[in-house]
Amino acid sequence: MESQIHQIHQQLVSEEITCLSLVQERLRLLNTNKHATVNSLLEKSAIELAKKVDAKITSGQKIGLLEGIPFGIKDVYMLQGTYTSASSNFLKKYKSPYTATAIQKLIDAGAIPIVKENCDSFGHGSSSENTIFGAVKNAINPALVGGGSSGGSAVNVAKDLTVFSIGGDTGGSVRQPAGYNKVYGLKPTYGRISRFGLMAYASSTDCVGPIAKSIEDIRIVLNEISGKDTKDQTTYSSEKISKEAISTASEIKTVGYFKNFLETEVIDPKIKLDFFATIDKIKEKGIVVKALDFFEPDTLVSTYYTLAMAETASNLSRLDGTNYGHRIEGDTLKDSYSITRSENFSEETKRRIVGGNQVLSQGFSDEIYLKGLSVRDQIAKSFENDFKEVDIIISPVTPNTPPKIGASLKDPLAMYLSDAYTVGFSLGQLPTLTVPQGTQTGLQVTAAKNNDELVFKFANFLKDII
Amino acid sequence: MSKIMTVDILSSIKGAQPSETVNTLFEVIKNANTSSNSFNDQHHNAVFLDELRDDVVLDSSPIEKQLIIENFPKEKNGFLVVSKVIEE
Numbered sequence: 001m002e003s004q005i006h007q008i009h010q011q012l013v014s015e016e017i018t019c020l021s022l023v024q025e026r027l028r029l030l031n032t033n034k035h036a037t038v039n040s041l042l043e044k045s046a047i048e049l050a051k052k053v054d055a056k057i058t059s060g061q062k063i064g065l066l067e068g069i070p071f072g073i074k075d076v077y078m079l080q081g082t083y084t085s086a087s088s089n090f091l092k093k094y095k096s097p098y099t100a101t102a103i104q105k106l107i108d109a110g111a112i113p114i115v116k117e118n119c120d121s122f123g124h125g126s127s128s129e130n131t132i133f134g135a136v137k138n139a140i141n142p143a144l145v146g147g148g149s150s151g152g153s154a155v156n157v158a159k160d161l162t163v164f165s166i167g168g169d170t171g172g173s174v175r176q177p178a179g180y181n182k183v184y185g186l187k188p189t190y191g192r193i194s195r196f197g198l199m200a201y202a203s204s205t206d207c208v209g210p211i212a213k214s215i216e217d218i219r220i221v222l223n224e225i226s227g228k229d230t231k232d233q234t235t236y237s238s239e240k241i242s243k244e245a246i247s248t249a250s251e252i253k254t255v256g257y258f259k260n261f262l263e264t265e266v267i268d269p270k271i272k273l274d275f276f277a278t279i280d281k282i283k284e285k286g287i288v289v290k291a292l293d294f295f296e297p298d299t300l301v302s303t304y305y306t307l308a309m310a311e312t313a314s315n316l317s318r319l320d321g322t323n324y325g326h327r328i329e330g331d332t333l334k335d336s337y338s339i340t341r342s343e344n345f346s347e348e349t350k351r352r353i354v355g356g357n358q359v360l361s362q363g364f365s366d367e368i369y370l371k372g373l374s375v376r377d378q379i380a381k382s383f384e385n386d387f388k389e390v391d392i393i394i395s396p397v398t399p400n401t402p403p404k405i406g407a408s409l410k411d412p413l414a415m416y417l418s419d420a421y422t423v424g425f426s427l428g429q430l431p432t433l434t435v436p437q438g439t440q441t442g443l444q445v446t447a448a449k450n451n452d453e454l455v456f457k458f459a460n461f462l463k464d465i466i
Numbered sequence: 467m468s469k470i471m472t473v474d475i476l477s478s479i480k481g482a483q484p485s486e487t488v489n490t491l492f493e494v495i496k497n498a499n500t501s502s503n504s505f506n507d508q509h510h511n512a513v514f515l516d517e518l519r520d521d522v523v524l525d526s527s528p529i530e531k532q533l534i535i536e537n538f539p540k541e542k543n544g545f546l547v548v549s550k551v552i553e554e
Contacts, residue, residue, distance in 0.1 A: 081533065097526070097533035230519040302494035309488070313477065320478065322548060327539035329549060334478070336549040342480040350479055355488035357476040368492050374500045413487045 003216035004163050005069055012057060012068050019053040019068040023112060026070045030115050030161045035142065036134040037152035037161065039075040039116045040083045046070065046114045053110065066224060067110025072162035074153050075116040076123060077103050078197035086199050087131035088121040090325045090344035100197020101232070102166060102208045102225040109224050115162065118152030121346050122316065123170055123201040125149050126415050127408040128177070130348045135405050139181040144402040147177030150211065154181040157211045164212040164221055170201045171304050172397075172422025174209035178434040179397035179442035184218050184459075185211045189450050190429035191236050193222075194229035200315040202308035205426040215459050218433070219246065222452070241453045249461035252454070255287055256390035258294035261421055266297075267399045271439045275396050278438040281465050282394075292386055292393070295379060297420035303379070304423035305416055306359055306372035313356025316349070351412065376427050383428040387448040392458045395421050397434050398441045431455050437466045 011017045023046050030038050053068035073079060076086050078096035085091045103113065120130040128136035128151025136146030139158035146155045150167030154177035157165050167174040169187040178185025186209050193208040200206060210221040223240045257279065262272055283289050295303075321327030321340035328343050330336040345353065359369040386393065398418055408415040421444065425432040431452040436442045445462070447454040474482040526534070540547040 080529065094537055095533050097530045097537070233513045233517070233519065298494050299498050302491045302498070305488070305491050306495050317478075321539060323539075324534075324537040325539065327549070333549045337478045338474070338480045341478050342482070345479065350477075350482060351485045351488060353477050353479065354473045354482045354484060355492075357473050358484055358488070359492065361471075361473075361476060364492075367496050371498065371500060372495055375495065375498055378500060412485075413490060416487070416491065 003214050003220070004212070005065060005217050005220050008069060008163060009063075009065050012053070012063065015057065019050040019057070019112075020047065022068070023047060023050040023070050023114060026114055026161060029159075030156070033159065033161060035137040035139065035146065035155045035159065037115075037118050037136055037146075037155045039085055039087060039118050039133050039152070041115055042079075042082060042113050046112050049112045053112075064110050065220065066106065069111045069163050070114045071106065071111050072115045072117045072153055072156045072165035073103060073113055074119050074150050074165070074167045076119060076168055076199040077166065079103055079113060079116070082116060084116065084199070085132075086122045087119050087133055088344065088346065088349070089132050090319055092132065092326065094324055096197075098197065101194035101229045103197065105225045106166070106221070115156065117150075117156060117165060119167075120149035120151070120173075120348070122199065122312070122349055123149040123168060123173055124312070124346070124348045124352055125408070126172070126176060126418050127403065128152060129405065129409055130346050137405065138402055141402075143404055145180070145405055145408065147180035147402060149173040149177075150185075150209070151177045153211050154178050154183055154185065157181070157183045157213060164210055164217050166221075166225075167209050167211050168198055168201075169207045169209040169426070170205050171308060171426045172419050174207075174211060175397055175422050175432060175434040175444060176419070176441075178211055179436070180402045182436040182442065183211055183213055184215060184436060185209060185434045186218050186222060186455075187426065187432045188222060188226070188452050189431045191234045192226050192238050192431075192452065194227070194232040194235050196229055196231035200311075202311035203315065204307065204311060205304075205429070207426075215246075215456060215463065216243065219243065219456055236450075238450070238452075241456055245453060246456040246460055249457040252391045252458055252461065253288060254290060254390045255282055255458075256290045256292040256386060256393045257395055258393070259291040260294055260296060261395055264297060264399070266417070267396070268401060268440075271396050271399065271401070271441065274439040275443070278394070278443065278462075278466060285465060290390055292390070294382065295375070295424065297399075298417070299375065300379070300424045300427070301416055301420050303372050303375045304419070304427055305355070306368055307376065307427075309352045309356035310359050310369055310372075311356070313353045313360065316353055319344075348412070379424060379427050380429075383430060383448070391447070391454065393446045395444045395446070396439050396441065397421060397444050401440050433459050435459050435462055437462060
């Protein structure tokens with residue numbers, strides 16, 4: 001699939017289509033879709049913006065590449081004046097007072113936000129079933145989950161309801177649904193894109209991540225939204241990635257994979273087989289492939305969830321119904337807090353908040369939280385050493401194919417373990433792209449920190465050889 | 467003056483109990499092999515003092531102020547009403 005952004009841009013410029021008809025059609029499709037991807041439609045503002053783009057074209061003015069391109073936003077991003085529910089009961093009626101930096105940059109470039117998309121509440125989930133808007137249904141087989149937490153965003157892209165969508169990835173929330181719905185999804189290096197205006201889940205791994213149907217569209221969107229932002233002091237300046245620079249992968253000589261990801265019994269035999277078939281194709285092109293040692297998947301999952309729960313317990317402590325959100329009054333202030341929180345948070349969110357407070361409490365923090373931080377450091381060190389030996393690491397996105405709707409809610413441990421292949425790269429803050437090839441749920445392509453460009457190069461190479 | 471607080475109090479969630487599933491995850495990390503328990507040799511996420519943003523108060527735009535007021539859960543006679551104050 002070639003770039004939809006370039007294709008639509010050409011159609012707009014040549015007046016083959018109007019921006020208004022484009023936006024109206026996407027809104028209609030979103031409104032009637034049966035995959036539960038929509039939390040709210042941004043109909044009025046989208047139509048106004050589309051008319052402005054048409055007026056500009058009619059008057060002979062040039063338009064930018066992203067001007068008039070309709071896109072979706074996971075419902076955890078602030079967009080001034082729109083409902084930003086985080087798919088939660090708590091914030092069902094909450095309206096963003098301001099706009100997230102990444103979203104503002106897209107709007108400034110002329111792209112048109114048309115929908116706030118369904119997801120797991122506060123990003124807590126891997127199936128987009130933990131939501132008050134109904135489980136997101138997989139784009140390919142609606143009996144299966146859409147993946148999560150950015151499930152609505154991935155399904156919208158896969159079904160051509162949005163040209164691209166902006167998801168959020170803390171432990172795999174862009175990469176896994178991208179794999180489940182056979183589209184591209186990028187978790188850039190931590191800090192490349194500002195998190196300002198993204199509702200915080202686990203701040204040390206939260207990343208803004210574009211989802212699209214082509215590498216080129218991911219590149220265009222990434223270039224637009226990257227950059228240093230004084231409102232997020234973990235951001236850094238980055239160079240734009242050019243189309244020419246990623247057209248060749250000749251500098252990639254060595255590729256690694258983690259052998260213990262493949263030697264586990266939990267991996268689907270077909271995913272394993274397909275993965276090794278891809279490895280063979282890479283070797284045929286003269287690239288050296290190395291099997292690497294890495295941490296056990298259950299250690300990765302436990303480290304990630306220990307730290308993510310601690311961070312989300314802290315981040316969500318602000319939600320008490322005092323200044324915003326759905327308040328339920330009790331006899332005392334403390335009662336109001338606890339009734340409000342117990343009635344409004346979902347079971348999964350409560351499980352994570354309680355888990356987070358457990359690990360942060362005296363007597364537990366040393367043997368769990370501090371140890372988690374220590375393991376995280378070792379993971380980062382291990383990646384540093386790996387990238388002295390290899391240029392790229394590839395891995396499956398998930399050990400298994402998407403579960404049926406309802407299965408993950410019954411077995412949260414299985415849901416946590418399904419993140420085994422994605423969370424390590426989050427803890428390492430590395431750039432990782434899901435490509436919809438190689439296995440039934442795709443492949444992850446990872447490079448060293450700040451080397452997002454190399455990920456694109458290898459993804460282009462894979463596109464040609466698989 | 468140490469006081470033992472249960473997770474329901476710590477979390478401000480009525481009746482909250484630790485989850486068996488989550489405890490299973492914690493057991494794995496407790497038993498994980500680590501070369502050391504220190505975590506101070508890899509942390510490069512700190513921001514340099516020179517890079518801190520200016521400490522200035524930015525006034526919210528009128529629309530932002532309006533939305534903040536709209537989001538407030540309760541209003542009476544033009545005043546924003548908070549819950550009862552802490553009695554203890």
